[in-house]
Amino acid sequence: MPDNKKLSSIINEEASLVYSSDTIIIGKIFAENRTNIKLEQIPNHLKKALIATEDKRFYSHLGYDSRSYLRVLFKSILMRDQKGGGGSTITQQLIKNLYGRQYSGFLNLPVNKIKELITAKRIEKIYTKDEILLLYLNSVPFGEDIFGVESAANRFFNKSVSELKVEESAVLIGMLKANTYYNPRLKPKNSLNRRNTVLQLMNNEQYLSYQATDSLQKLPLTLNYENVNLKTTAGYFVYQVKKKVTEILESVNETRNKNYNLETEGLEIHTTLNYSIQKIAEKAAKEQLISKQKQLEIELRSNSIKAKWFKKQEGKSLSLEKDKQNRNAELFDWDSTKIISGTKFDILWHYAKMLNASVLITNPKNGAVISWVGGNNFRMLPFDMVLSHRQIASAFKPVLYATAIENGFSPCDYLENEEKTYPEFENWKPQNADYSSTPDSKVALWYALIHSMNLPTIDLYFKLERELLINSCKKLKFPEITGNAPSIALGTLDLSLFEIIRAYGTFANKGEMNDLYMISKITDKAGNIIYESKEEKAERIFKTESCQTLTAILQQAVEQGTGSNIRNKYDIKSQLASKTGTAQSYTDAWFIAYTPNIVFGTWVGTSENSIHFNSGKGSGSSLALPIIANILKEIEKDTQLKNKYLTSFDIPKEIYSSIQCPPYKQKGIKGFWNRLFKKKTK
Template identity: 75%
Template sequence: MLKLKARYLKFKKRKFLFRMFKYLTILVVLGIGMLVALFALVYFNFFGPLPNKAQLSGIINEEAALVYSEDDVIIGKIFAENRTNVKLSQLPQHLKEALIATEDKRFYEHIGYDSRSYLRVLFKSILLGDKSGGGGSTITQQLIKNLFGRNYNGVLSLPIHKIKEVITAKRLEEIYAKDEILLLYFNSVPFGENIYGIESAANRFFNKSVNELKIEEAAVLVGMLKANTKYNPRMHPKNALQRRNTVLQLMNNQTYLSDKANDSLQKLPLILDYENLNLKTTAGYFVYQVKQKTAEILAEINEESDKNYNLETDGLKIHTTLNYKIQVIAEKAAQAQLMIKQKQLERELRSNNLKAKWLKKQESASVQLAADQKKRQLSLFDWDSTQTIQGNKFDSLWHYAKMLNASVLITHPKTGAVITWVGGNNFRALPFDMVLSHRQIASAFKPILYATALENGFSACDYLENEEKNYPAYDNWRPSNADHSSTPDQKVALWNALIHSMNLPTIDLFFKLEEKQLLDICKKLKFPAIDNNSPSIALGTLDLSLLEIIRAYGAFANQGNMNELHLISKITDKAGHIIYENKVEKAERIFKAATCQTLTAILQKAVAQGTGSKIRNTYHIKSQLASKTGTAQDYTNAWFIAYTPSIVLGTWVGNSKNDIHFKSGKGAGSSLALPIVATILLAIEKDVQLRKQYLTAFTIPDEIYASLECPAYKEKGIKGLFNRLFKKPNQK
């Protein structure tokens, strides 16, 4: 009976096992059938088109445009994706070995997909739950994912993606050699921080090209591919170091590294040379202007030809006129001056309690006061660093309202090339470009008026009234000199009035000229239209940009000829073929050469003994220079412009709004703006090459200088006549 029962149980067990095997077989067959069906649906594009061989043959990765300075420094990138492609010959062998050891050690053996890897994933990773089993995607499949992305297909997304990548990877391997696939991979793989491709990553984290990467540096970048945020060496250096050593060990496992080399490399510290052109502000304002101008140039090229250049993806090389060395000098000079003057301004503001008055005005104008007063975390740019504070909207507004700003523009007057462009304090934090901002030009306008007079028959030794008086036709306007001096019994020579920037003689000169003469010159100089005839424009009440006034002074430096300013010298495609080259247009004649020579001789005197004398006395600059200061009413805007025949330098300094400013001479052009230009000039003068290139001597005839040899003042009336009749020949 027991034997019978045992046989029955054995039979029942066999029957159960047979049934289970049957069901399992059916499930396997169904699974295989469904997989085959799914494969067929994917293959025949039911879930979206697959790239065919023709499309795969034409793969071209998007590539950022690079912006170069005149002295061949990369100063910016313009991109949709921050990518710079490299050639196969530029990939170091140890970089390729690091990738293969880490991501796909059978890369040279499989045909695009690796069946053994899929079996490993199935049994080790999925069935046994061993996370160390790794993934099943080959480098080729990862490349497909990088190039074409993945679409959402519900619960079937993962198998559909894998099938698509298997099919496309096999097609890709039928077209490209293995090393070409590695190149495509390295040029397309993302590294976080909106950068793509190994060259951009090498530039970002090690400030070098890919062919210069050391083994340990290559291991850092390859290690990032597992999780580019978690293993970002700047953000998470400990994670990156650990991951780097894992990559080195994997290279050792595959015999790419000896035990000795592996041990020594793993002991090295993680050393970065982080270089992010987006975070740095050097030439940021300039690069933005270059981007705008390049877009215009490409639009014209595309319209006039059958080309279709894309600024953000075609890997163009934009060669500019900017001198990087002088750009850095200018930015540092502006920063150093503003850091000193900011402290002085804030002391003045505290002494007159302006902040409380200013805040009260802002709060009274607020339409949502409660929301504006709500405290929150604020990141505010400051010269020392970007500071984070707890504050409200008004705190942020006050921080930037009290901040002094500076812009610097330097050009070559003979060509109009822009040598330096500093649009403000920090492009990322304060992107508004002060080079283009219109501000009251103050006495920096006076040379325009005096040049107009010289152009229309006046001489440097004509004498002008220096007496205060009312002008009834202009609401009893009563101008005065800056120091409130006047000489009712004496007239002042035109040259002396200009070098000391005297207001009263300037107004007298304005009334001696025909109004149309000045307006015509302003129109030729492409200043904004002047819609009133107020004599105050002679003193600089006109609003001009730094760009407009520097372009105008370029005419003084260039014998009366004014060039349009330009920023781009040429543009090439990524193969190096020139697609655009700037052709300097013929300069427009604004003044006679003799007019500019006389004016320049006067402005040289301004450096020697007038408003620009700090150039010599304080900064001890020896080069020949002509210069002019400008100080707007109430010290709201400070200007200083200097030039030689080969360079024009100008700066503006002030607050963003006119309601906050210095109340004393500390805000004058000679105190606030001049030091920036002087510091730049001093650095240029100390550099032999730059000095020879830009600080060239004036070639003004001796008779021009002789035409200024007349007394600074002349007495009026009988006493003056007597002195003129009976003075000694050498008496002035």
């Protein structure tokens, strides 16, 4: 049994809370999901509901109730009547919640009751009655892995305990008898009946008038259920925050000789995520994927991809081939989490054909993460696509072009746009996406980039020293590049959305790159600051003028290039620079856009490269761009967000003038005579 010293230092473990930058709770990290409250936060009607239901002589006994004990002795023990009642006071229930019960053989019940009686007498000498109520309400389990009345109020009514109405308090107190059987979400009829019983018990003790009781019992059961730990996409961000906070606390504990525990001490973690933009991003990704999933499945049915995929899986796994048994499985689908019946093949196929999307939005000026959508559903599909490495495709090209501009190339330098075979690279023969070429003319560097042309890009790659490009990639903290294949210029490198958005932040921030961060501050439950992020010095990657020139070119990609649907289809008015990316065979679709104050990026694709669109429906402009476009559309509607993030570029006029040259220039004799003719006609 706990002694007086142990009883005097009762501390309920408390969940740590994760807040967005706009002070919304977006997650909890806990061993036990509990948020402790203070005595003044408990409404009187909650206290009265508890006492009337669980221990009506609470204020008059000394920790145990003699009458109840006699009932237990004669009915439950001597007469072996299991319906004789437990006889435990609130104080004794508190002890059971805190310390549990040990098995003591055939005398189990009387032994535990005697232990609880002695401990209850001790605890009543240490704490006041109201302090015991507070300890009880902070420790009692409500099912669904939640402990304490504050967490229960947040879960079932999406409000603090101090805001509870009388009938809502009655619902929560009613759950204490059997928290699953009376769970208002799972068993609403049972919960309603139990709520009305609690209200009647309050009336019996004259805590409620007859009229008030009658009126409250006629009210329907109304919930506002909110489980932040089941959020479909914020969970990805919270998980990354948890990993980072764990590292921070390990360092703090070691250097300051502290012992902070993330799961038990009720810390407050303040993050950089903007909840308003996070909701917009989640919605935009969901709506796009629902629409495109239907189109993909039509394509998959028409070209027998499913049959080919099944055959491939059978070749991989003999156990799968033999396992033809149907089974029920809970699977995520956009309509709802659903139960399907099928073989292991059917279950694997459900997810293999599913389109996934990730969205990452950051502030390039300091690296703050504004929104992080790691996938379709964190609980069911926890793998984080923001960190997944996929073929970056043409979204890589601005890195090559920025490196070229940094090293003396001009937007009006002209590049070859003619198909060639490269024997030294296994007869590699690159082509433009539309299979076009112009042997008689060259294309301007700026025009080649905004239309994402492959042939001029390869020409630029060979004119630029390869080591200069590799050095840029190292500075941008890309994965190590092996081999010497020139196809890297077209984006064959595998990068994560995290890595490419950090790199584009460099272009937006005039050549300076900030590392991305998510946590602004950590405090203990008393408000003392444990950790606060410090502004790190950005790393200079490119010259300011180089990035301004690249940005001026990528602005033209929005006006007349691969990102023009932003204007033409979605009518986005803000100044933007952008770049699409479409991997070979449409396996990965990318779209990235930025202003001086915000970088938007998204990736869309399936988990398996063998399953994809076989048409332009799978391109970056068709599959990924609409997600960012719809995010932009909602931000433009919000004056505060628009003014903060959708700011104009401050690029000198001479930079814009430097890209004012014809997109094509004819070469050779034909070009000479054309230039001569044009000169004479002026």
